[in-house]
Amino acid sequence: MRCEVIAIGTELLLGQITDTNSAWIGEQLALAGIDSLYQSKVGDNFERMVECIRHSLTRSDAVITCGGLGPTQDDITREAIAEVMGVPLIRDPEIGERIRQLFESRGRVMPENNLRQADIPEGARPLAEMPGTAPGLLCPVGEKVIYAVPGVPYEMRTMMTGSILADLRRRSGFGGIIKSRILRTWGHSESVLAELLAPRFKMLDKAGNPTLAFQASGIEGIKVRITVRAEEEGAAIEMLNAEEREVRQVLGDYIFGIDGETMESVVLDRLREKGLTLAVAEITSGGLISTRLTAIDASGQVFRGSVVPVAGAVRETVLGIPHDAIGTAQAAGGMAVAAREVLGADIGISTTGLHDLSKPSELPPGTTFLGIATDAGTQVEQVCLPGDRERMRQYSVINLLNHLRLKLRD
C-alpha cells in the first residue's frame, strides 16, 4: 500500500510557511505500515495541482492532499480533484448547513463565499470529522483514492487519526503493528557507527525485520532507530528489547539515552538517583547549560543554579576567583570549584575557552576547557571544537554534559 502526500499552497514554495504537515503525516503512515515513497509541494495553480495529483496516482495507491480547502478564490483543491476524477462539483446542502451552524455557534454570520466549501466533487464522501469550516474529503478514483484535508494542522490531524489512517489500513489489509525505538548516541560520527554496526546491518538485511537506521541530529549526536513489525504489541516490544541489547553490545556507553531522553535529562536523572546537586559557571556556553537544564520541569531538585561571569569583576566578587581567570585550564578548574562552593552544590561544572579571551594564543582556535569539580577533586578536559562561535558554544555544552554523564556512571 503506497500513499503520497501533496502539500498545497504557494506560500509553502515561497518559504513563508514551513510545511510540517507532510512530516507528521509521513510519520503516521510509517507507524501504520503504509509506504510513503514521495511527498510533494505545489502552489495554488489549477494545472500544476492536477498534473501533480495525476502523476502521484500513477505511482501510488492513495494520495493525501493537504491545504487549499478554504473559502477564498485561491483555494482550488476541490476543483483540481474534480478534474482528476472527471466529475463536476456539486453543492452538498448538509455540509453547507454544518458550516452555517459552525459560524452561528461562534456567534458570527457566515460570509456567502464560505459556501464554496460545500462544493465537493461528485462521488466524493465528506469525512466524519469536521473541526473547522473545511470538510475533509474521501475521493475514489477507480481502485485508488484521494483524501483531501485542510492545511490547518489541528484539523488535518483530527481527520487523519479519525478516519483516514483507519481507511488506509483497511485498504492495505495489514493486520500487525509496527513499533520503533531510538537509541541516542554521542561521540562517534555516522560513518564510524556504520562501520561498527556493519556486521549487524548485514545480519538484519537478510530478514528485513527488525531494521536499523541512522538519523543525524547535528551536534546532539547520531540516533540509531530500531523498527520492528509484529503481530501484536507484546511481541513487538520483545523484538525491540532484543535488538536494543544487540546494539548496546556494540556501542556500549556511546549510547546515552533512548527515545525522548536528552543528554541533559539523562544527566539530571543520574544526579537525582545519586542524590547529588549541580552548579554551573559558564563562559564559553554563556548560559546554554543552564537554559537546557532548566527547560526540564523537575530540574529544580538537582540544579542549584548557574553564574555567567562575563566581566572579570564578576568572577572576583561573585565567584571569588581572579579577575583574569578565563580561557585557561586553571580558569576552568577554578570556576568549577567556585561554582560548587559558592552555589553550594555537590558538583560544579564550567566552560571557558580561547574565544572567551581577546588576547592571541599559541593553542589551536576552538580550544575549550571543560571543568568538573567534585569532593573527589577537579578534572579539566581540553577539547578543540569545530565550527563558528555558536557551534563551539553548543559543542561545549553537549561535550561537558557527556563527560559528566560518564563520570556519574562510575
Added chain:
Amino acid sequence: MRCEVIAIGTELLLGQITDTNSAWIGEQLALAGIDSLYQSKVGDNFERMVECIRHSLTRSDAVITCGGLGPTQDDITREAIAEVMGVPLIRDPEIGERIRQLFESRGRVMPENNLRQADIPEGARPLAEMPGTAPGLLCPVGEKVIYAVPGVPYEMRTMMTGSILADLRRRSGFGGIIKSRILRTWGHSESVLAELLAPRFKMLDKAGNPTLAFQASGIEGIKVRITVRAEEEGAAIEMLNAEEREVRQVLGDYIFGIDGETMESVVLDRLREKGLTLAVAEITSGGLISTRLTAIDASGQVFRGSVVPVAGAVRETVLGIPHDAIGTAQAAGGMAVAAREVLGADIGISTTGLHDLSKPSELPPGTTFLGIATDAGTQVEQVCLPGDRERMRQYSVINLLNHLRLKLRD
C-alpha cells in the same frame, strides 16, 4: 527560469526530520526572481531518486537536490545524478585530499568510506564552498543543470549563497536586481498589522513594485518584508528606504529592527550607544536571556553577566535577597536591583513567575514578573504569558528585552 527542489532522505518521508531546507531555498529563489513551482521529497532509493530528478527536469530548467551526499551506503545522490547524466562516477583526488585534511584539522583519522564523498559524476563541477566533508556539485544536463547540496542546513546555505544563487541568476539572464528588506516588528498580531497597513497594501498593489509581505516568526514577532525590483543597486536601495519610511510612519515603535537584527542585538546596540552596562538575574527564563546576549560577539563590552538563582540559598548567598524571593513582583524587583548591584552594572533585569513556585496562587497561570532596575529606580511589569512552560520562558525573554528596548529609547 524554473528551479525545483528535491529533498532527499527516507528520514524526511518518515517524518523523523522535518524538511526546513526546501522552505529556505524556496525563499531564496523567490528573492532571486527565480520560479520554484514544485518541491519534492524522495527517500534514499536509487530508482525513485532517478525517476524524481528526471521528472523534475522535464518541467524545470534547474534542480537542486538536498541531501544524500554523506559517506554511508545509503547516501546515493551522487550515483543517481550520474545515472541521470548518463556518466560514470569518477574519484576526484583533490576532493579526497580536502576531506582528509578536514579530518586531520579536527585531529581525527578519516574512515576510508569517507572517500566515497570524493566520487563525483563525470562532467560535474565541485562547488567552491566546502564547509563539511560533503562537496556540493554543479552537474550540467544538456542546457539544464542539477545542483547537489548536503542536507546539513549550514553547509547547504553556505553553498546556496556562495555560488548556486549567483549561477542561477546568470542562467536566468535577469538583468535587473531584486532586493528586499525585513522590518522586524513585535507586539502586534499579523491581523492587526494587516489592518494597519491595508491602505499601504492597496496603494502598492496597483504598481506591484515595491511589494509588502508578512512573515510570521513565532514569538519573535511578525516580519514585514519589502521587496523591490530595479535596474541597479542604488535605485533599489532608494526604493527600499522610501518604502521603509512609509511603513515606519504606520508602525512606529512596533518595528524593533531590520534584516539580521534581533531584539537582543538592538538592545545591546542601544546600551553601547549610551555607554551603559547590563546584568541579569533570571529564574523564569532560566539562562535564556544570557544565552541570547552572549551569542553576540561584542556583547562582552556591555553585558556583565548573569545569575540563575534556582535554589533559595543561592538567592541569599549570591544575590543577598531573601530565600523566598521568587514568583512575586517584589521578588522580580529585588532580583533586578541585586543583579545591578552584585554584578556591578548600570541596569539590572530579572524574570520570575508563578511556575517558578511550587505553591498555588490566585493569579492566572502564566503570570510572570519582569524587573528593570536603573539608578532612576525599579519597574516591574506583570504579564500573563500563554502556552506551555517552554513558550512562557521564551515569551518572558522577548517581552522583557522589548520593555528594556523601549525604556532605552527615551
